[in-house]
Amino acid sequence: MRSMPSRVDFVRSLSRGLMIQLCTLATLAVGWCGAAVAGTVTTYTSKSAFLSALPYSYDNQTASTLGLGNLGASKSFSNGTFSYTASSPGGLYGIGQAGSAQLSTNSSPDPMLFNGFANTINDPFIHGANGIQAFGGNFYLTNTSENFVSGTMSFTYRLVDEAFDRTLSLGVSSTNQFFGIVSPAGIASFRLDAVGTGSLYNTTNDVVVGVVPEPSTLVMAGIGLVGACVAGRRRKRRLAMALLLLSCTGVAANSIRLPGMESGAGFNSVVRVA
Numbered sequence: 001m002r003s004m005p006s007r008v009d010f011v012r013s014l015s016r017g018l019m020i021q022l023c024t025l026a027t028l029a030v031g032w033c034g035a036a037v038a039g040t041v042t043t044y045t046s047k048s049a050f051l052s053a054l055p056y057s058y059d060n061q062t063a064s065t066l067g068l069g070n071l072g073a074s075k076s077f078s079n080g081t082f083s084y085t086a087s088s089p090g091g092l093y094g095i096g097q098a099g100s101a102q103l104s105t106n107s108s109p110d111p112m113l114f115n116g117f118a119n120t121i122n123d124p125f126i127h128g129a130n131g132i133q134a135f136g137g138n139f140y141l142t143n144t145s146e147n148f149v150s151g152t153m154s155f156t157y158r159l160v161d162e163a164f165d166r167t168l169s170l171g172v173s174s175t176n177q178f179f180g181i182v183s184p185a186g187i188a189s190f191r192l193d194a195v196g197t198g199s200l201y202n203t204t205n206d207v208v209v210g211v212v213p214e215p216s217t218l219v220m221a222g223i224g225l226v227g228a229c230v231a232g233r234r235r236k237r238r239l240a241m242a243l244l245l246l247s248c249t250g251v252a253a254n255s256i257r258l259p260g261m262e263s264g265a266g267f268n269s270v271v272r273v274a
Contacts, residue, residue: 039162044180050136050208053182056121057134057210058082066101068094075103076116082132082209085116088202095146095203102175104142104203108194112202115189117209125213131160134210135190136180140172142203148175149200154193155179160186169195175205184212 044050051057058079065077071094074087086092090107105112117132135157141149156167162185170179181187194200 039159039185040183041159041166042182043168044136044182045178047136047138047178047180047208050134050178050180050182051210053212054134054210055213056081056119056123056126057208060207060209066094066103068096068098068101070106071103077207081120083116083118084114084132084207084209086112086114086207088112093201095142096205102142102203102205103207104146104201108144108199108201110202112192112204113189114191114207117187119211121211126211131186131188132209133184133186133212134180134182134208135187136178137204137207138176138178139192139202139204140175140177141194141200143201144199149198151200152195153202154195155181156191156193157181158188159183160188180208182212 042053044053051059058077058081060077060079066075071092073089073091074085075092076083076085078084086103088105088107088110090105090110092112093104093106094101095104096102103112114135117135119126119130119132121130139153139155141151141153143149150171150173152169152171154167154169156165158165181190192202192204194202
């Protein structure tokens with residue numbers, strides 16, 4: 001007669017099967033996330049929604065950091081954690097009033113370029129490139145009198161893992177119109193261009209840079225938590241099954257009497273199996 005597997009063996013086999021499935025899911029998740037990260041870009045027109053996606057960010061209010069007049073070909077910005085550089089072929093120019101300056105270009109229709117992104121964050125869930133994965137701000141057009149002009153702007157950006165630029169256009173109707181992009185793959189550069197004719201100057205009064213958790217690390221963390229829960233449940237289940245088996249063997253032993261021990265007043269003929 002074939003021996004039947006015990007309940008403990010069955011639970012062990014089931015647990016092994018679950019762990020194998022979890023490992024397979026982890027492998028697939030890493031591969032899927034790797035494919036999803038490459039080239040994935042999310043656009044935002046709401047600053048609050050944009051900031052809610054960022055665990056770390058540098059919201060650079062240029063009003064408190066920017067001077068007026070000619071600022072040279074480039075200007076660096078830093079808060080100790082994030083840093084980046086803005087530049088323009090004909091130079092940058094601070095417009096408006098002292099204490100509320102806006103960053104603009106010195107020559108029309110020169111573009112405004114942002115690059116040199118870096119961060120010093122020590123977080124295992126953040127992409128290891130030490131750059132940025134989020135860039136946004138209030139972008140608009142001004143004229144030679146430094147007044148706002150409605151029109152169309154072109155946003156050109158390049159991701160870290162790509163060798164080509166992506167471009168999209170957006171109509172601007174106020175100085176508070178926000179636009180931002182988020183890409184877990186990392187952002188290498190971002191450029192503003194005025195679309196149309198006339199003396200139009202690319203301008204911004206607020207730039208935000210930030211980072212986001214890498215999807216594959218979040219998935220692995222989630223799988224790790226699931227695995228820990230499964231392991232905990234497995235230990236509890238094995239303990240419960242062991243107690244149940246001990247109880248069953250004890251009952252079975254109570255019904256066993258050894259030969260020659262059937263009689264004798266007060267003689268304990270019950271043999272418990274250890």
